[in-house]
Amino acid sequence: MKISYNWLKQYIQVDESAQEIANLLTRSGLEVEHVEGVESIKGGLQGIVIGEVLTCKKHPEADKLSLTTVDIGNGSVVPIVCGASNVAAGQKVVVATVGATLYPSEGEPLKIKKAKIRGEVSEGMICAEDEIGIGTSHAGIMVLHTDLPNGTPAAKYFNLEPDYVLEIGLTPNRADAASHIGVVRDLKALLHREYQLPSVEAFHVHQTSASIEVIVENTEAAPRYSGVTISNLTVQESPEWLKKRLQSIGLTPINNVVDVTNFVLHELGQPLHAFDAAKITGNKVVVKTLSPGTPFVTLDGQERKLHDTDLMICNAEEPMCIAGVFGGINSGVTTETKAIFLESACFNPVYIRKTSQQHSLKTDASFRFERGTDPNITVYALKRAALLIGELAGGVVTSEIIDIYPQPVANFEVNLLYKNVNRLIGKVLDKDTIKSILSNLDIHITSETDAALQLSIPPYRVDVQREADVIEEILRIYGYDNIEIPDRLHADYLAEFPSVDKNKLQYKITALLSDNGYYEIITNSLTKAIYTEKFAFVAAGQNVEILNKLSEDLGVMRQTLLFSGLEVMAYNSNRRQKELKLFEFGTTYYKTEGKYVEKNRLALFLAGDKQAESWQQKSKSVNFHDLLSTVQKLLQRMHVKNIESKDTELAIFSYGLCYKINNREVANIGLLQPSICKFMDMKGQVFYADIDWDYLLKQYSGNLEVKEVPKYPEVRRDLSLVIDKNISFQTIRQLAMASERRLLKSVNVFDVYEGENIGKEKKSYSVSFILQDENATLTDVVIDKTMQRLMQVFEKELSAVIRK
Template identity: 60%
Template sequence: MKISINRLKDFIQLEQNPEEIAQLLTGSGLEVEGIELFESVKGGMDGIVIGEVITCQKHPNADKLSITTVDIGDQVVPIVCGAPNVAQGQKVVVAKEGATLYPSSGEPFEIKKAKIRGEVSQGMICAEDEIGLGEGHDGIMVLDTDLPNGTPASEYFEVIKDHVLEIGLTPNRADAASHLGVARDLKALLNREVCLRSVEDFKIDNTSRTVRVEIESAQDCPRYAGLTISNIKVGPSPDWLQNYLKALDLEPINNVVDITNFILHDLGQPLHAFDVDKISGEKIIVQKLPKDTPFTTLDDKERKLSGEELMICDEKGGLCIAGIFGGKGSGVSESTTSVFLESAYFSPDIIRKGSQFHGLKTDASFRFERGTDPNMPLYALKRAALLIKEIAGGEISSDISDNYPNPIEDFEIEVSYANIHRLIGKEISKEEIRKTLENLDIRYIGETEKNITVSVKPYRVDVTREADVIEEILRIHGFDKVALSENLNADYLAEHPAKDLNKLQYKLSEILSGTGYYEIITNSLTKPQYAEKSGYLSTDENVEILNKLSEDLGVMRQTLLFSGLEVLAHNINRRQKDLKLFEFGTAYFKTAEGYREEKKLALFLTGDKAGESWLAPSKGVSFPDIYATVEVVLDKLGIENTEVEIIHEAPFDYGLKIHLGSKVLGTIGLLNSKICKQAEVKQEVFFAELSWDLLGKKAKGLNKFSEISKFPEVRRDLSLVIDKEVSFDQIRKVALKSGGKLLQRIGVFDVYQGEKIEPGKKAYALSFYLQDKEQTLTDKIIDKTMNRLIQSFEKEVGAFIRK
């Protein structure tokens, strides 16, 4: 869901910048997934000013060029111009040196100081297509204005800049599916008033075109309101309305339809406009039609009705699938002169069923099937009618028909202060509780020393229980303001079967064996010298055997490393040098409190990746090979959100430490040759040791299945120049955060460090795979996602994008 900051400011006073507003909303449960800059003219005309041509003469070396001097306010600059209509005294649009132009067609380009046929040019006098204002290229733009030279062109052309929030709306927050809904949350967060535009000047002009309304399915349509507006002129919307819709990624259609879309996103109330001349008998009937009745929707597709969806009909048949999609035969067109404007409240269940059956997901159905405000239809109807009169002309030619026989009452909920403090985890003052709830339009209707009774308006479909009211208090108070207990615990409503770690281990063993690894089982008793000479194990933590059989088996192992190296040495000495081994085993430690055991998973990789073959030369194993195995383990167990830290410490020459939250999940890397020699291994060994206790605790299970999408995957490549210190893991995290649900995976197909880029830098060639599981991706969505990734890389890791 997209929210315009400019429009939010019409509802509530905001001094905060977009990032601060995003942080406030995210903290209250409306997660802002991204912030985009919208400009009514791409580039915002930065670096483009109003100038005046002081002199103009023919170029000595080119018949079709002119040499001009142009006053741009702070200086007079020479500009070589090829337009046939340039002349002295003209007010013109000038792109200054350093400005970037975004033409109507073609790639953006930067204005640079240049010599054209031997004459210096320090700028460019622009035609309308060169600055993205149209397609005209017959000559430069000549302005009729008294604005001083040097005035930014954005002021003259009234360029709109807006920041648009992308909010990942959760299904329960239907009330926030509009600018008004978001403003209500900001009201509670900032303790400010929300202002709605007055509709007091609404009046009925006449009743010459009344459309009768009949509701046959009152349970599915508790409220239906409408009115007629006659003598309108359908045409393009004004710039302010078109820019509002474009900022929300909506395509303007015509002034009437655009106003209905404006109201939907502004107030969360879907509207629908019918051409009155196409309503047979000038009568609206809300009913269900028989199964398999054909109906052609606005997208020119004929659909067979299920018999369960609600339909808006006239005396001849269907006009619209209620709350979902309009019909082709009754839509507003350029020839429309009178419209019937519908504003209704439909049962969420009936809209959800119809939407699912026809596979239609529209902005209207999105809101109706989650629950709209039954008290909003009249206000929205009047507001839209006034806008139509203002923009499209006409007159309101009927009374408002408001069919609302059984008004939906506010909810009453009793809440105890004890439960508020218990569930939130801290005591909040009664004054703050009252202020928070009242700012959320939740009224007090009763209060005792221990309890309060509140009244909740029906548009808050997610606030029906005591726990819901407490959640409202908490999200406005701030989750981050509740201190974490030293001993966290949680209650569950449903039973969670205990994990069978033995079964999990067996399944993972099968997976590792399937990738070519052999399982080993080694002795838990080992040499004391390993800890003494390792350089990283503590001899104080050795668990010594009292009745030891020999000095070589004198202590319990602290790591699976050395017993595994002994297995490698045994095999290498018998000409088996290419080895992939794994072991589930226990490590033992002596502590001040007693003794501790820890279950671990160890992986060993050494030798060549594949045996000798005439098809390809032999290639030794490398760090990415064992890292890929660790990734397989984490993926199969459903372990996510790990972080890596580069290390250069024993027992590795180099490696990574893997963190899961605040805990260390394990280490992975190339073993130091001195460590290997302790077990008489003389070839490179890559080793990983993971905490099986932590893996088993955090594992989500191995049964991960998903249906293969029927929609195609798209690949896009980027080349990034970054600092050497920036890891791929950092890039991956930025990409996953910015790419959203469309980004399925990321690959690296080239890494370069050398003379062709500046010192201290490296270049990554990355592939990004995008896929939508519900529809085919369009170029617009793909480009938008990639632009968001590019902006995130530039901002968060200081990347330079190579083109």
């Protein structure tokens, strides 16, 4: 929402700067997200002054040019070559001095430079109105009638007051502040200053010859409906002051009638709508809902099918407007309009919200109506608009004000206890301070005792209906910054720590896997019994059989995600999909000792190429470490602790690792046995991870461990170890970490070699070791001793040969 600083000053005395007002509003709950300077004329006429033509004669080399000398103030007289036919000595003119930039009404900006024109020096430019962007006329230079001294900035002559726009991030509960007067009401309470609404005492009914009958059939949707007829008006361009007001907050002027309705909307927060009275068939306005599917063409030329909850403003024969949202294409104000019916209503927010969402229509009016407007301001807004239209369009009121308000909206009644104010705010406030704040917020005290206040709250404060709401109002005006932090903190109660949301956590891991190139699959929980008969690692006796099975392929519940996942892998692989990275969250089922058990597991499948072949690199097959890296990232994201690893013992793997937490298996990772892949018609190697999702969820820790970044540098040392083929890197890592717990931070293998040069049963690992002392800089002596100790351990425990 945009608020003009200069516009605010029309209603309340403001001595503070725009930024100070922004800070004040933000501290009170109306968050000003941005303050931006606004120029009513681009460039603000910088470098343009009032000057006086002292002499004027014809240019010797050009009949249409004149040589002038111009006094531009401060004793400066400059020569200027001018092409205007109406220039003459003694004139007061507008002069663009050297260095100024002109922003004409049409065309590109022009920077004024010292120049020679037909051999004569020219140090400036005498301007026409279109050349400085204040009009469109180019009939000649502007000749001013003013007593202002030479050198006076032209901005002062044209009353160009700089403005600022406050961009307020309005929260949904503060519908009352969705206007300049709404913001002024808060400033009244914050600055302890009165504000003044524009007077409407001059409103009078000229005659009642053009009355229009109004019928409100749906009073639930339209609790109050007011209107008046204005005749004998002339629709034309709005005056400059009105256009500037609207342009300052980002609105495009249309004509004097529509601009007035927009002006009052942003002034008071009350939407208005003007209907061309000549297009109101039967001189009747009916407020009602229509049959579902009724077609209606809106102002944007689009035909929309109405819903049964769309409140419509109709004439005697057809709909004219979607109430509170958008006008119709045939009933709006045009240059031919001579009389209007001006509507000012209070609509039910629920109806407007539904209509706005159903038709995807968001307007300034719907923004306010769907949050709740003031039912008590409709008539005042009518009078205010009618007076402005009379002033700007020459219209006169030709009907009495129609005001259909069958059930007036009552004020909210709230009982406020002083003890609750002090308890919730956390500070004992003076009773007079509390009452002063309430009074400044237009909250009336109907009765009071030493312990409590009985309050009456106007209905435009739709968010203040309970005692706690009132206390929040007191606090935001008193100032959050004025509540001191006590020496001892206390609370009325402690909330329980929220339990882990399993769905959110699963979504987090899904996002992690997707970010790493995995695609999620969802497979059938029913599978083939033959799988458990063929492979011993799933027990046929534990199958959960389907009593009324449709086929043998869907005869039992799955005990593992492996086979259904391999079915998907094989299907895609046989259709030339070479990069297969899949995962599935699924439930497995089995029975044991007469009980049925369900377990949630996570399965990962990896096969084929890492990535598609390109001109930059050739395709490369996936390997065990690609899957291992993904599982390690997953465990890190779950913030689990006390993880141990060892070689997997599951028969489905040719090789792999098993991760344990608290001595219980949480994940098994490895290369699937070729016999399994062959049976499933899956060609090539498949890497598979089986994760106990239920147990992993229980181990999840939302608490992150944070420690200070080390001040001292780390050091890297490399070793090349020749070891037996059956020794894994994990064994090397665990042995190293156990031997040096303080300085050794990480161990990594960066090269593996196997060949005849080192023996058929041997392999060579190139391993890096990162050393770091968190309390001192490592010396060569300490580093060498540490590495010697590690080499001795490897030689003793692994019979390793250290290659040097």
